[in-house]
Amino acid sequence: MLQIKNIHASVNNKEILKGINLAIKAGEVHAIMGPNGAGKSTLSSVVAGNENFEVSQGNIVLDGEELTELSADQRAHKGVFVSFQYPVEIPGVSTTNFIKTAVSEKRKALGLPELAAKDFLKMLREKAALLQMDQKFLSRSLNEGFSGGEKKRNEIFQMAMLEPKLAILDETDSGLDIDALKVVANGVNALKSKDNAVLVITHYQRLLDYIVPDFVHVLHDGKIIKSGGKELALELEEKGYDWLIK
Amino acid sequence: MDNNDIKIAFDAFIKQHAPDVLTAKRKEAFETFTTKGFPTKKIENWKYTSLKAVLKPNYATVNTVSDNTLEQVEALLAAKSETYKLVFVNGVFQEQLSDITEEINVFSNVLKASNTEINQYFDTISDSSEAMVNLNTAFASSGAFITLANNKILAKPIELLFFAKAETPVFLQARNLIRVGENTHANIIEKHINLGEAIVLTNAVTELFAAASSHVQYTKLQNDSLLSNLVDNTSVSQQKDSIVTVNTFSFGGKFTRNNLTFHQYGSHCDSVLNGLSILDGKQFVDNHTLVNHNVPDCESHELYNAIYDEKSTGVFNGKVIVKQAAQKTNAYQQNKNILLSDTSNVYAKPQLEIFADDVKCSHGCTIGQLDDKVLFYMKQRGIPKAKAKALLFYAFANENVKAVKIPALRNEITHIIASKLDVTFDLEV
Numbered sequence: 001m002l003q004i005k006n007i008h009a010s011v012n013n014k015e016i017l018k019g020i021n022l023a024i025k026a027g028e029v030h031a032i033m034g035p036n037g038a039g040k041s042t043l044s045s046v047v048a049g050n051e052n053f054e055v056s057q058g059n060i061v062l063d064g065e066e067l068t069e070l071s072a073d074q075r076a077h078k079g080v081f082v083s084f085q086y087p088v089e090i091p092g093v094s095t096t097n098f099i100k101t102a103v104s105e106k107r108k109a110l111g112l113p114e115l116a117a118k119d120f121l122k123m124l125r126e127k128a129a130l131l132q133m134d135q136k137f138l139s140r141s142l143n144e145g146f147s148g149g150e151k152k153r154n155e156i157f158q159m160a161m162l163e164p165k166l167a168i169l170d171e172t173d174s175g176l177d178i179d180a181l182k183v184v185a186n187g188v189n190a191l192k193s194k195d196n197a198v199l200v201i202t203h204y205q206r207l208l209d210y211i212v213p214d215f216v217h218v219l220h221d222g223k224i225i226k227s228g229g230k231e232l233a234l235e236l237e238e239k240g241y242d243w244l245i246k
Numbered sequence: 247m248d249n250n251d252i253k254i255a256f257d258a259f260i261k262q263h264a265p266d267v268l269t270a271k272r273k274e275a276f277e278t279f280t281t282k283g284f285p286t287k288k289i290e291n292w293k294y295t296s297l298k299a300v301l302k303p304n305y306a307t308v309n310t311v312s313d314n315t316l317e318q319v320e321a322l323l324a325a326k327s328e329t330y331k332l333v334f335v336n337g338v339f340q341e342q343l344s345d346i347t348e349e350i351n352v353f354s355n356v357l358k359a360s361n362t363e364i365n366q367y368f369d370t371i372s373d374s375s376e377a378m379v380n381l382n383t384a385f386a387s388s389g390a391f392i393t394l395a396n397n398k399i400l401a402k403p404i405e406l407l408f409f410a411k412a413e414t415p416v417f418l419q420a421r422n423l424i425r426v427g428e429n430t431h432a433n434i435i436e437k438h439i440n441l442g443e444a445i446v447l448t449n450a451v452t453e454l455f456a457a458a459s460s461h462v463q464y465t466k467l468q469n470d471s472l473l474s475n476l477v478d479n480t481s482v483s484q485q486k487d488s489i490v491t492v493n494t495f496s497f498g499g500k501f502t503r504n505n506l507t508f509h510q511y512g513s514h515c516d517s518v519l520n521g522l523s524i525l526d527g528k529q530f531v532d533n534h535t536l537v538n539h540n541v542p543d544c545e546s547h548e549l550y551n552a553i554y555d556e557k558s559t560g561v562f563n564g565k566v567i568v569k570q571a572a573q574k575t576n577a578y579q580q581n582k583n584i585l586l587s588d589t590s591n592v593y594a595k596p597q598l599e600i601f602a603d604d605v606k607c608s609h610g611c612t613i614g615q616l617d618d619k620v621l622f623y624m625k626q627r628g629i630p631k632a633k634a635k636a637l638l639f640y641a642f643a644n645e646n647v648k649a650v651k652i653p654a655l656r657n658e659i660t661h662i663i664a665s666k667l668d669v670t671f672d673l674e675v
Contacts, residue, residue: 052622073630073631080626088619093640097637105630162628
């Protein structure tokens with residue numbers, strides 16, 4: 001489904017990604033782990049199409065379509081979703097109005113008819129229930145005054161509403177207590193299907209107890225230095241990264 | 247228009263109106279104005295604001311109203327009835343289009359017979375150091391004269407509608423004196439609407455007295471045509487436990503100068519100053535605000551937001567004075583400006599003068615563009631840049647709009663904002 005081929009990317013003329021290769025098939029869950037500063041979040045920004053990052057080499061292909069030249073919103077319409085490490089607050093725009101705009105823009109781009117108001121509301125309620133989200137959060141300004149856990153839950157809720165092909169969870173576990181972590185992970189698992197894929201970016205193995213990966217990759221200094229099965233995450237938890245980096 | 251034109255106009259005015267209860271006051275005020283003349287950039291408070299271009303046309307100060315104009319106004323009013331209206335056209339009160347009551351009256355009805363309220367309240371809190379106020383006092387005869395009794399909750403908002411329609415430039419002086427009784431709740435809306443093709447200059451003065459425990463929301467919806475110029479001086483006096491909000495929405499007009507002054511005279515008052523300007527073209531808006539904290543245990547909350555595009559210019563001067571007696575004051579001021587073009591300008595000046603030591607005062611002023619991080623987040627969710635901007639503008643403006651208590655007015659304002667920014671909100675407010 002997703003092919004990342006020899007991606008080199010820099011920010012402010014500093015090269016962060018130095019040739020990343022990664023292939024993810026539909027139905028799979030991949031995890032990217034690595035120490036601070038390895039380039040994990042840069043990878044998610046580059047796939048999402050953040051213009052602050054300059055891609056000097058390589059391609060990103062989703063279901064046979066070249067994404068590399070597309071803007072972030074066009075990539076989103078093709079099915080890329082990023083759950084951000086630090087979701088922004090937008091005072092004055094309710095979560096409902098925000099997600100309604102996002103859903104209708106995506107449908108417009110895909111040539112689908114506008115969702116009827118009652119179908120939208122039905123979907124909104126179902127997905128909120130899936131994430132055990134209090135309805136009153138939906139009418140509040142997006143993320144304004146939300147706790148860290150509530151913000152992350154809201155990210156997964158938006159993911160549920162947008163039904164992406166590829167979901168990138170960037171440090172979704174940071175700032176979550178164990179109960180919130182379970183709710184978020186259950187949400188992600190419920191959304192998983194044979195037609196979509198998940199890329200989990202994380203520091204710690206903890207999240208991977210709940211969202212179990214098929215493959216684990218270790219990112220260091222802008223390159224993937226080791227790949228393995230889910231047992232690699234456990235090994236890293238036990239031994240740290242030093243034995244790989246040396 | 248120069249001082250000599252004004253002198254001729256004043257003499258004609260006195261001839262027509264004298265004697266009335268204000269004659270002596272008028273002459274005195276006119277003397278003062280003559281000594282000062284129109285404000286120039288040499289005066290500190292007018293440093294960034296020039297009246298030169300505004301005063302250039304040859305204004306008439308007296309105007310008549312045609313039947314066609316009245317029909318046009320009547321048609322405009324027919325659709326809306328959810329307010330008590332006071333309707334003026336070219337400065338002339340239109341009783342048949344208005345909802346006059348014992349409490350909701352107009353100046354022209356109270357000037358002939360001796361009136362203790364005028365003696366007691368008229369021109370007592372307006373800023374007499376302002377030449378434009380002196381000038382208005384000299385000509386004061388057109389505007390609202392409202393005295394609301396104690397312990398009332400007004401069923402509908404009061405709407406002050408100042409229409410203008412003329413063939414040649416016209417200079418109008420609007421004067422409002424509004425008293426809100428103890429424990430009474432009232433909403434007031436003020437609009438100036440130029441229906442004609444000629445330039446209009448309106449010099450408005452409002453004095454608002456809020457008695458103890460009263461709640462007043464006064465909304466100025468400034469969305470006039472680009473042929474219109476407005477100088478507004480509004481002064482508010484608050485007694486204990488009163489809450490007064492003045493909303494100033496500036497979207498239209500070529501030139502707008504708002505002077506807004508609050509005087510707190512009783513403890514536990516709350517003064518709310520809420521302003522939003524959205525400008526483009528060569529529009530100019532200057533907001534000068536002043537909050538006088540004279541007594542202890544009061545609050546003031548000030549939020550002025552603005553979006554400037556093309557060659558528009560804005561001025562914000564927010565002064566807060568906390569007198570020595572005003573201990574335990576909480577005064578908050580915020581001024582946020584978004585510049586959308588390289589050719590727009592804003593002059594922002596927060597000013598705090600604090601003479602008490604046990605107070606909480608804050609002020610913040612930002613000038614910037616839309617936040618890139620937020621735009622990226624929205625694009626990642628599939629919202630294209632133009633739409634994302636529309637949502638962010640909406641969010642920015644809504645900080646001010648949400649303070650408006652009347653739903654119909656809130657809707658009206660939201661629609662104006664959407665068309666002004668050329669976006670569709672298709673959102674509920």
